[in-house]
Amino acid sequence: MSIRSTLRRAVAAAAFLSAALPAGAQDDGDTFTTTQEVRSEIQQAMEAIADYSAQERDQALSTAREALNRIDAVIERREQALRENxxxxxxxxxxxxxxxxxxxxxxxxxxxxxxGALRAGASDAWDELKTGFSDAWDAFSGAWTAADGTTAAN
Known part of the structure; x- marks a missing residue:
């Protein structure tokens, strides 16, 4: 295998695994954020969800849905980078x-x-449901950290 071929493969792998992959256009369509910035935003959303009371359930669900949408976008970009490289x-x-x-x-x-459990669960089980969602975020964050080869920003 030539040096050029090896270098090309290494660059392709690094591009895929890079923690600074563009995280997608903001609303104005011109500004890009890094994966680390997206991760930080999602982490803040997860912390906000943990603080919501049962009376603030609708806001917590909205925040969680937005975070899941951002996560889906991150995964889609990684899949696209993999396909391209x-x-x-x-x-x-x-x-x-x-x-x-x-x-x-x-x-x-x-x-x-x-x-889904958070959305469908009874309000008297709110704290338990929030804990389950938070634990799921922690597991995702660990997988994200492993994929990036970085340490968690938690």
Whole structure:
């Protein structure tokens, strides 16, 4: 394998796994945020949800839905980056990136299940439901950290 080919594969893998992948356009369409900024925003949303009382349930659910939408966008960008760089990646890099995406998707699915429980649950079980959602976020955050190869910002 040539040095150029090896370098190209390394760049492709780094582009996929980079913690600074564009996190998507803001409302104005011109500004991009980093994955770390998105992660920080989602972390703040999760902390806000933990502070909501049962009387603030609608706001907590709205905040949670927005956070899940942001997470979905992050995963979609990572999947797109993987598709775009697939031919340039080594088999090992492909397997690693695919496994990390699978872990993110599984953790996101658990968050979705907890969101459903939060939405459908009785208000007298609110604190328990919030804890379950928070635990699901912690698991997702750990998977995100592993995918980025960075330490958590929690």
């Amino acid at each position: 697939w031919s340039e990646m080594s088999e090992e890099a492909r397997e690693n990136a695919s496994a990390q995406l699978r872990a993110l998707r599984e953790a996101r699915n658990r968050m979705g299940e907890r969101y």
